Every structure is written in structure tokens, then in C-alpha cells.
Amino acid sequence: MTHISCQGVTVKFGGIIACSELALSVAEGKIYGLIGPNGAGKTTLFNVLSRFQNCDSGSVYFRGDCIDCKRPHDMVRLGISRTFQNINLFSAQSTLENILVGAHRLAGNPFANMFALPSARKNQRMLLARAHEVAELLRLENHLEVPVRNLPYGHQKRVELARALASEPEVILLDEPVAGCNSQEVEELKDFVRVINKELGITVLLVEHDMSMVMEICDYIYVINFGANLAEGTPAEIRKNPKVIAAYLGEEE
Amino acid sequence: MSESRRLGVRGPLPGVPQSGTASVRDAERKRAAIASLQAGFRRQNIFLVASLFLTAALAPALPFVEDWMSMQASLVIIYILAAQGVSILTGQTGLVTVGHGGFLAIGAYTSALLAKYFAVDLSLSIVAGAVMAGLIGCLLGLIFLRLAGAFMAIGTLGFAFFIGTIVNNVPIFEGRDGIQMPHSRIFGMLLGDTGFYYVALAVLALTTAFVYILLRSPVGRAFRALRDSEKAAESSGVNRLFYRTLAFTTSAALTGIAGVLNANITGYVSAETYGDIWYSVDFLVATVVGGSSALMGPFVGGAFIVMVPFYLEQLADFAFILKGVVLILVLQFAPAGVCDVIAKPFRDLRRKQLQRIQDDVEKTSPPALAALFSRGRQ
Amino acid sequence: MFGQQVVSGLAAGSLYALTAVAVVVVFRNTRTINLAQGDIGMIGAFLALLFIKHWQMNYYAAMALAVVACMALGVLIERTVMRRIANADWLTLFTATLGVFYILHGVAGWVWGRDTKAFPVPFDPTPVEILGTVVSFGHLTNMVWAAVIGLLLFMFFRYTKQGIAMRAVTDDPETARLMGIPVPSIVTLTWAMAGFLAAFAGILIAPIVYVSPQMMDEILIKGYVAAVFGGLYSIPGAILGALMIGVAENLAGGYLGSQFKTATAFVLIVALLAIRPQGLLGVQTRRVI
Numbered sequence: 001m002t003h004i005s006c007q008g009v010t011v012k013f014g015g016i017i018a019c020s021e022l023a024l025s026v027a028e029g030k031i032y033g034l035i036g037p038n039g040a041g042k043t044t045l046f047n048v049l050s051r052f053q054n055c056d057s058g059s060v061y062f063r064g065d066c067i068d069c070k071r072p073h074d075m076v077r078l079g080i081s082r083t084f085q086n087i088n089l090f091s092a093q094s095t096l097e098n099i100l101v102g103a104h105r106l107a108g109n110p111f112a113n114m115f116a117l118p119s120a121r122k123n124q125r126m127l128l129a130r131a132h133e134v135a136e137l138l139r140l141e142n143h144l145e146v147p148v149r150n151l152p153y154g155h156q157k158r159v160e161l162a163r164a165l166a167s168e169p170e171v172i173l174l175d176e177p178v179a180g181c182n183s184q185e186v187e188e189l190k191d192f193v194r195v196i197n198k199e200l201g202i203t204v205l206l207v208e209h210d211m212s213m214v215m216e217i218c219d220y221i222y223v224i225n226f227g228a229n230l231a232e233g234t235p236a237e238i239r240k241n242p243k244v245i246a247a248y249l250g251e252e253e
Numbered sequence: 254m255s256e257s258r259r260l261g262v263r264g265p266l267p268g269v270p271q272s273g274t275a276s277v278r279d280a281e282r283k284r285a286a287i288a289s290l291q292a293g294f295r296r297q298n299i300f301l302v303a304s305l306f307l308t309a310a311l312a313p314a315l316p317f318v319e320d321w322m323s324m325q326a327s328l329v330i331i332y333i334l335a336a337q338g339v340s341i342l343t344g345q346t347g348l349v350t351v352g353h354g355g356f357l358a359i360g361a362y363t364s365a366l367l368a369k370y371f372a373v374d375l376s377l378s379i380v381a382g383a384v385m386a387g388l389i390g391c392l393l394g395l396i397f398l399r400l401a402g403a404f405m406a407i408g409t410l411g412f413a414f415f416i417g418t419i420v421n422n423v424p425i426f427e428g429r430d431g432i433q434m435p436h437s438r439i440f441g442m443l444l445g446d447t448g449f450y451y452v453a454l455a456v457l458a459l460t461t462a463f464v465y466i467l468l469r470s471p472v473g474r475a476f477r478a479l480r481d482s483e484k485a486a487e488s489s490g491v492n493r494l495f496y497r498t499l500a501f502t503t504s505a506a507l508t509g510i511a512g513v514l515n516a517n518i519t520g521y522v523s524a525e526t527y528g529d530i531w532y533s534v535d536f537l538v539a540t541v542v543g544g545s546s547a548l549m550g551p552f553v554g555g556a557f558i559v560m561v562p563f564y565l566e567q568l569a570d571f572a573f574i575l576k577g578v579v580l581i582l583v584l585q586f587a588p589a590g591v592c593d594v595i596a597k598p599f600r601d602l603r604r605k606q607l608q609r610i611q612d613d614v615e616k617t618s619p620p621a622l623a624a625l626f627s628r629g630r631q
Numbered sequence: 632m633f634g635q636q637v638v639s640g641l642a643a644g645s646l647y648a649l650t651a652v653a654v655v656v657v658f659r660n661t662r663t664i665n666l667a668q669g670d671i672g673m674i675g676a677f678l679a680l681l682f683i684k685h686w687q688m689n690y691y692a693a694m695a696l697a698v699v700a701c702m703a704l705g706v707l708i709e710r711t712v713m714r715r716i717a718n719a720d721w722l723t724l725f726t727a728t729l730g731v732f733y734i735l736h737g738v739a740g741w742v743w744g745r746d747t748k749a750f751p752v753p754f755d756p757t758p759v760e761i762l763g764t765v766v767s768f769g770h771l772t773n774m775v776w777a778a779v780i781g782l783l784l785f786m787f788f789r790y791t792k793q794g795i796a797m798r799a800v801t802d803d804p805e806t807a808r809l810m811g812i813p814v815p816s817i818v819t820l821t822w823a824m825a826g827f828l829a830a831f832a833g834i835l836i837a838p839i840v841y842v843s844p845q846m847m848d849e850i851l852i853k854g855y856v857a858a859v860f861g862g863l864y865s866i867p868g869a870i871l872g873a874l875m876i877g878v879a880e881n882l883a884g885g886y887l888g889s890q891f892k893t894a895t896a897f898v899l900i901v902a903l904l905a906i907r908p909q910g911l912l913g914v915q916t917r918r919v920i
Contacts, residue, residue, distance in 0.1 A: 076490030107471035573737025
């Protein structure tokens with residue numbers, strides 16, 4: 001039932017301890033949240049989980065298997081996708097192209113692709129269809145040919161999400177999916193995340209500052225502060241937790 | 254996604270509002286219209302390129318075309334081939350190379366040595382040159398795996414000089430004395446200037462088709478992803494080591510082929526021509542001026558680089574000056590290359606055509622995708 | 632023999648260092664890899680030769696005038712070519728300097744021809760004996776020149792207003808701008824400095840490699856290799872790298888044969904970048920988002 005988890009994660013940057021013996025465990029098919037004040041180590045932990053960052057001690061597990069040795073590009077093959085906090089799209093390329101890159105895992109043998117073998121051509125048609133469907137799910141079908149840097153910020157966030165979805169992941173790691181969005185965009189993204197989880201059965205772990213989003217859609221929340229676990233529980237429990245309240249001290253909505 | 258497939262979904266999904274099939278059919282019709290329009294664009298592109306090649310093939314038959322033009326045209330083709338190699342690495346994958354003269358040399362010397370010692374047919378030479386250059390390109394890609402940007406440029410520059418030093422000093426390459434090549438034969442037939450031109454043209458047609466397929470394939474997409482954002486590319490599953498090395502290999506192989514042809518057309522290889530940086534910088538200039546990520550970029554750039562010194566033959570130094578001035582002007586006023594400028598009106602026209610269809614599409618509710626994600630969830 | 636090779640290596644290295652430092656300074660301040668660095672010096676060497684041979688000028692006067700001319704050339708390049716594309720990506724900047732490289736080669740070839748010309752030295756070229764090794768006087772003077780220039784640079788960066796401003800621009804152009812430092816003038820100053828260093832590099836090495844449009848091509852790449860030793864960022868690193876290249880190639884040439892001399896720098900660069908992509912003393916960036 002545990003989909004992705006980590007234990008004893010410690011990360012040091014020079015003299016600064018970003019993460020200290022962090023542990024978390026995400027159950028399959030649920031939406032989990034990771035919150036904490038600024039500088040608590042959330043993004044670092046996220047990078048460790050998605051293997052963009054090595055930890056000085058501790059391990060990351062996927063379905064119980066240790067994935068410490070995996071490189072970032074291996075994660076997609078396992079079924080783990082991630083988005084970036086400051087969207088990391090291919091800005092001059094179109095929405096469709098961005099999503100197609102996301103589906104790279106499904107692209108098949110590169111040599112077959114390079115020489116346009118019949119199997120490859122069939123594969124590419126399938127790839128295109130899939131990209132279209134993901135775009136439709138996130139209501140981007142009208143913007144497929146637009147260079148993403150011309151899109152409004154909220155749409156760009158959706159393209160980032162679409163790209164992560166394109167590879168048919170089991171787990172999606174969302175790094176501050178609504179950062180910088182206005183309230184309408186936040187509502188839309190909340191809906192999309194819910195649909196992704198409920199209709200497609202994808203496990204979600206999200207890092208967020210926006211409390212309305214976290215409290216509303218998460219099934220379970222981890223709170224970290226100063227790089228260490230502070231608390232965990234359902235949204236209701238977290239809301240009442242005195243340690244959490246103290247840590248935020250007025251940041252909570 | 255056709256209606257029949259939708260019917261395969263098990264009943265209405267909770268949370269997804271039921272959408273009327275009419276609006277979905279509408280959306281599908283629009284999507285089909287867009288797809289066919291784009292297929293039309295692609296056909297136009299292919300038609301244009303094919304016409305270009307056809308014209309080039311028929312050109313020798315025209316009355317005002319003289320024999321010596323074949324040799325000049327062959328040189329242009331050689332530079333186009335080399336620039337195609339550079340554009341795969343620099344334009345598509347974002348790895349700047351100022352060292353492709355090294356791969357040209359590898360191809361040229363492979364061909365020269367094979368011809369001199371084994372009297373090898375040109376067709377085999379081309380393959381051998383591509384393989385040799387490709388192998389060394391692969392090796393270089395691995396060595397330079399962690400390089401980016403300016404360091405990559407300097408590293409490749411060092412590589413070119415390194416190859417130059419080898420051909421200058423290792424005895425088998427005969428240094429500045431050079432190697433005389435016997436007359437080129439392809440499939441046994443002796444080649445004159447015009448014959449060679451047709452061979453070069455045929456090779457260019459093949460490589461252009463290859464590059465076209467490559468760029469539109471997921472491999473090309475992976476290259477461009479690495480170029481635009483390595484982090485994002487890797488997080489999408491693009492294996493940096495594999496695709497970088499692949500880019501280096503194909504890029505080097507193409508320029509290696511150009512090297513084989515260059516050796517055969519001049520009939521002579523020596524460290525004097527292959528031992529310095531001029532080829533390397535010329536290829537980079539050709540790529541940048543033409544447009545580093547356009548399919549036709551190398552064509553424009555290659556023609557430019559060859560024709561300038563040709564027309565200014567007696568004033569070779571002016572050729573240098575002119576190349577420099579044009580390069581700077583292009584960078585200041587048309588940094589995406591000449592092809593970009595030429596193609597802009599067509600791109601805008603096509604975009605308008607697409608927009609006309611897009612505007613009519615009304616929003617549809619999220620369709621049921623679950624059944625289509627083959628990981629077996631409901 | 633060993634001592635001799637080391638000394639001539641250090642002498643050669645000190646001249647490479649002039650180019651290497653210029654490459655680093657220009658790169659730090661403008662993100663530009665200046666491919667024309669060597670050629671500005673080449674023009675300087677040609678001009679000095681002109682002044683000495685045709686205008687009958689004294690060596691030092693000719694040198695001074697040539698240095699001024701090169702500084703002006705650097706400023707000219709910055710104004711006409713680089714300023715307009717100042718905010719472009721580094722490939723555009725680099726290719727623009729490539730254009731300048733072509734132009735300077737063409738101009739030199741057109742005005743003075745492509746053959747090599749000898750360059751006079753202002754002193755008696757008989758070797759001198761120092762600490763038991765025989766050293767050419769030319770080597771000595773080159774090292775002294777390079778050391779003096781190095782000292783001048785050091786004092787410039789540490790004690791003058793412009794030098795300090797330049798360092799600020801290197802570290803953080805935005806903040807520098809906000810603090811009232813006129814960044815465009817710093818850029819102009821940077822290119823003037825590049826011209827200054829190029830002139831000395833060209834004139835001092837001219838007697839050894841002879842004057843021709845292509846005289847600085849190989850030296851340029853060695854200057855790059857040295858600059859990369861410092862991660863394209865550290866001046867001491869670049870100087871150290873240049874000295875190492877000079878010594879290494881002389882030793883290789885002396886003990887392995889002259890054909891290995893030129894290859895040394897390129898082997899070094901490929902090996903270095905393979906092992907330590909950010910340069911020997913470069914900034915190590917950790918792989919973090």
C-alpha cells in the first residue's frame with residue numbers, strides 16, 4: 001500500500017543542514033501534502049524523492065524497493081513524474097511539443113524512431129493521440145500550437161502538469177502547483193488534481209503553501225520544520241495541532 | 254478518440270459531468286481538421302524540398318550550366334552536409350561545437366587511406382568515414398559529457414586542434430606532404446566532375462531525409478528538450494547520457510561523410526587544409542547564418558560560406574572580411590538565421606490558417622481518460 | 632636541460648597568461664568568449680612593426696602607440712559589434728567575436744599580406760646565465776613584462792575605483808547597476824583592457840612566432856585552455872594554467888620530441904574538461920534545483 005516513501009533522509013549543504021532524518025510514507029491512490037514554513041526543507045526533500053538531489057544519509061523507496069541508485073530520468077520509467085516550482089517548460093516550444101516530451105517514456109526504441117520503421121510510426125501516432133488526450137483532460141486543446149511562453153501563467157502550470165501526466169505515471173510529485181496563481185487558477189488546479197487522483201487513480205504528493213488547497217484536497221499531511229518532521233495527520237488533525245500552529249504563527253489562513 | 258472507443262468506458266465516472274456526444278463529435282471534427290491541415294503543411298514542405306533536389310538534379314542539363322559549376326556545386330553540397338552535422342549538435346541539442354573540422358578530417362583521411370592502400374570504392378568509403386567519425390564523435394560525447402556552453406565550445410576547439418596535430422605529426426597521415434587520392438570510383442564506375450556531383454546530391458538527399466525524420470521523431474524531441482532545459486528533460490525521462498552521445502555520434506557521422514566527399518573531390522588530403530581551425534569555424538558560421546535549428550538552415554548557410562570566397566576569388570582576404578561582416582549583421586538583425594527570416598511570412602500565414610479552425614472549438618468537458626491509460630486502472 | 636625547458640616554458644606561459652587573463656576578464660564581465668582576443672594582438676604586432684620599420688619609431692614608442700591603438704580597437708569592437716547584442720545568449724556573443732576574428736584576419740591579410748615577417752627585438756639576443764641555467768634574454772624580458780602587467784592589473788582591481796567597480800559588475804551586475812555603477816562604461820573598459828593585454832601578448836611574442844595574420848591562432852587556443860584552468864572565472868587560475876601549459880609543452884617538446892609540443896595543450900584541455908568540467912579552480916556548482 002505504500003507507494004513512495006523515504007527514511008532517515010539527511011541533506012547538508014556545506015555547514016547548513018537542510019534535511020535531518022526526514023521520513024515520510026505516501027499511501028497508494030491518495031493525495032498527500034507536504035507543508036512547512038519557508039526554508040523548512042520541503043523542496044530539498046522533494047528533490048531527494050525525485051532523485052535530483054542526493055542525500056547524505058537515508059534512503060528513498062518505491063513500492064518498498066530502494067531507489068537511491070536511480071537517476072532522475074529513471075524515475076519516469078518507474079512511474080514517477082514531477083513538476084517544478086518555478087515552471088520548467090521548454091518556453092519557446094509549443095504546448096503540444098512540451099507534452100510530447102513528457103510522453104518520452106512511451107516513445108519506444110530510439111533507433112526505430114530515427115529510421116522511421118513502421119513500428120515506430122505507429123508508435124508516434126499513438127504518442128500524438130495520448131498527448132491530445134492529456135491536453136483535453138487539462139483543457140489545453142485550444143492552445144496546443146501556442147509557444148508556452150505566450151500562455152498565461154495558470155495555463156503554463158497546467159502544461160507543466162500535462163507534461164507530467166503524459167508518461168502515464170503512477171505517482172506525481174507536485175512542487176507548489178499553485179504558486180503564483182490567482183484564486184480562479186487555484187480553484188481550477190484543485191479540480192484538476194482531484195480528477196487526476198480520483199479518476200485516474202494517480203497517487204499525488206504535493207508541496208504547497210496555499211493552505212486552502214492543502215486542507216481541501218489532501219487525505220494526509222506531513223509537516224516539516226527546520227528540516228525535520230514536525231507533525232503528520234489528516235487535515236483536521238493538523239489544523240488543531242499546536243506545534244504546527246506555533247511553527248506557522250500567523251502564516252496559516 | 255472516436256465514439257466507439259468511448260463506448261468502451263464502463264459507465265459514467267463520478268465527478269466527470271456527462272457531456273453531450275454532439276459537442277464531443279464537434280471537437281473531434283475540429284481536431285481532425287487541424288490534423289489534416291498540418292499534414293497538408295508537411296506535404297508542402299516535402300514538396301518544396303523535393304523540388305529543390307529535382308531542380309538540382311536537372312541543372313546540369315540546362316544550357317547555360319557549364320562543367321566547372323558541377324565542382325563548385327559539389328563543394329556547396331559538402332559544406333551543407335557538414336553544416337547538417339553541426340546543426341544537429343548545436344541547433345537541436347544546444348551543444349556548441351567549434352571543432353567539426355576534426356570530424357571532416359577524420360572522414361577525409363579515412364577515405365584517403367582506404368583509397369590509397371586498399372583501393373576502396375567510394376560507396377564503402379562513405380560508410381567507413383561515417384562510422385569512423387561517428388565512433389570518435391561518440392567517444393568525444395562521452396568525454397565531454399558534463400560540459401556545457403562555453404566550456405563545450407572550447408573543448409571542441411581543442412579537439413579540432415588535437416586532430417590537426419595528429420594529422421600533422423603521425424607519419425601515416427603524411428603531414429603537409431599529403432596523400433594523393435586515386436580517381437574515385439563508385440560501384441566500379443569512374444567518376445568525373447558531373448558524376449561526382451550526382452553522387453554528392455544523392456548523398457545529400459539521403460542525409461536530408463534522415464535529418465528530417467530525426468528532427469520530427471521523439472529522438473529529435475529529446476534533443477530539443479535537452480537543449481531547452483536539461484532538468485525538465487531529465488524529469489520527463491530523457492536519458493541525458495544516451496541522447497547527448499547519440500547527438501554527438503550522428504552529428505560527427507554526417508560531417509565525416511562530408512569529409513569523405515571532400516577528400517574525393519579535391520583528390521588530395523594534407524595537414525595544410527585539415528590541420529587548422531578554418532573548417533570548424535566555417536561550419537559554425539554556416540550553421541548560425543543559415544539558422545541552426547531549421548532543416549534548410551545548412552543549405553542557406555553552406556551556400557553562403559562557399560559562394561562568398563568563390564565570387565571574391567582574387568580577393569580572398571575580402572572574403573574573410575565579408576564573411577565576418579555578414580555574420581555580425583545576421584547576429585544583430587536576424588539572430589535566428591536567414592531561414593527564419595525567409596520562413597516567417599509562411600509561418601504567419603499557416604498560423605492564421607490554424608487559428609481559423611481553432612477559434613471555432615468550444616470547450617468540452619474532460620473525457621474519460623482512465624480507460625486509455627494502459628496501466629490497468631479503472 | 633630541464634631547467635632550460637622550465638624557464639622557457641615559464642616565459643612562454645607568461646605570454647599565454649596575458650591572453651588567458653583577457654579571456655577571463657571579458658568573459659566574467661560580459662559572458663562573452665572572445666575569439667578575437669588573439670587577433671587584436673596580431674593587429675597590434677603588425678602596427679608596431681609598421682611603426683618601427685616605416686615610421687622609424689623607437690621600439691618602446693612603437694609599442695606604446697600600438698598598445699593605445701589596440702585599446703581603441705577593443706573599444707571599437709565593443710561599440711559597433713557587441714553593444715547591440717549585449718543581452719543575447721552567449722552563442723550569439725561568441726559567434727559575433729568569430730565575425731570579428733574573420734574581419735581582422737581579412738584586414739591583416741589584405742593590408743600586409745599573408746606571409747610571415749620578422750619582428751625586431753630591442754636588445755642583444757645573446758643568452759644570459761642565471762642560477763646555472765642558460766636563459767635567453769628575450770625570455771627574461773617577456774617574463775618581466777608579464778609580471779609588471781600582472782602587478783598593474785592587481786593594483787588596478789584592488790585600489791582603483793574603476794577596478795573595484797569592475798569586480799562588482801563581475802559578481803553581480805544588477806546590484807552594481809543599482810548602486811550607480813555605470814555598467815556600459817565598465818563593459819567598454821573591459822574591452823579596452825582586453826585590447827591592452829592583447830597588444831602586449833602580440834608584440835612580445837612576435838619575435839618568436841613571426842608576424843602574420845595567423846600568428847595568434849594557436850596562442851589563442853592555449854590562452855583558452857589556461858583560462859579554463861581557472862574555470863573561466865579566476866585570474867590566478869588562468870595565470871597558473873598558462874604557466875603550466877608553457878612548462879608542460881616545453882618539457883614534452885624537449886623530452887618527447889617537438890611534434891608533441893603543440894599537442895600538449897590540446898591533450899590537456901580535453902583531459903581537464905573530461906575530469907573536471909568546471910575547470911581546476913572553477914566554481915563547483917552542486918546539482919540542485
